[in-house]
Amino acid sequence: MRARKKLPPPPPVMTWGKAWWILALAGVFDILRAMCEQMWFFGPALVGVTAGVATGSTTAGETVAGIAGVFGLATGESIEFFGLVLASAIGLLGWMVVGFLLVVFNPRMFANNAPGRMAALRFLLALLASETPLVGTVPALSAAVWSGYRAQMKREKEAYKKWEEENAAALRAARQEQQLAAIQMQQAAAAGEAARFAQAEVEEAVAESEIPDGLREAA
Numbered sequence: 464m465r466a467r468k469k470l471p472p473p474p475p476v477m478t479w480g481k482a483w484w485i486l487a488l489a490g491v492f493d494i495l496r497a498m499c500e501q502m503w504f505f506g507p508a509l510v511g512v513t514a515g516v517a518t519g520s521t522t523a524g525e526t527v528a529g530i531a532g533v534f535g536l537a538t539g540e541s542i543e544f545f546g547l548v549l550a551s552a553i554g555l556l557g558w559m560v561v562g563f564l565l566v567v568f569n570p571r572m573f574a575n576n577a578p579g580r581m582a583a584l585r586f587l588l589a590l591l592a593s594e595t596p597l598v599g600t601v602p603a604l605s606a607a608v609w610s611g612y613r614a615q616m617k618r619e620k621e622a623y624k625k626w627e628e629e630n631a632a633a634l635r636a637a638r639q640e641q642q643l644a645a646i647q648m649q650q651a652a653a654a655g656e657a658a659r660f661a662q663a664e665v666e667e668a669v670a671e672s673e674i675p676d677g678l679r680e681a682a
Contacts, residue, residue: 492604572615
């Protein structure tokens with residue numbers, strides 16, 4: 464009997480269930496960056512909320528927010544510049560953190576092949592675009608991560624489908640072997656049960672034959 468060809472392992476496939484947490488983290492960095500770029504608007508509101516929470520008074524929070532708003536209008540250019548600098552720093556930190564996590568937990572996205580190099584190039588181009596002042600308000604990090612995962616899932620699903628097609632015969636043979644093994648196990652279990660039942664009957668018959676006739680008649 465010719466030995467069956469060993470079935471190669473299936474290629475890995477990325478899913479959104481595995482990717483959601485990095486995508487969510489990218490979204491958090493994009494939101495923080497956008498808030499910093501609009502510091503002239505979010506700054507007074509954040510100051511008011513902080514004051515309200517610290518004092519436990521809504522009135523105090525509204526008062527502090529109003530004062531901060533007036534101060535923000537008076538020093539709008541300075542606050543806007545500070546917000547842009549802070550947004551750039553947070554954005555760069557986000558790209559570094561998310562990029563590091565992708566390389567560690569999902570190196571297949573940037574594999575050493577044409578699709579992987581294209582994904583790395585798109586990632587770098589999105590990084591350069593996001594670091595442009597005001598343009599960074601667009602959630603470039605989330606878009607780049609989403610696009611990279613989407614392209615990876617598409618090509619890995621195609622690779623898995625190709626693997627199934629190339630190994631269809633081997634997969635059928637493996638399933639048949641599994642079914643045959645299950646049937647053989649069931650038959651072996653049934654045979655073992657029958658053998659135990661027959662042995663019990665033989666032992667019972669032997670035990671009865673060893674009883675003296677007088678005792679059997681008395682019983």
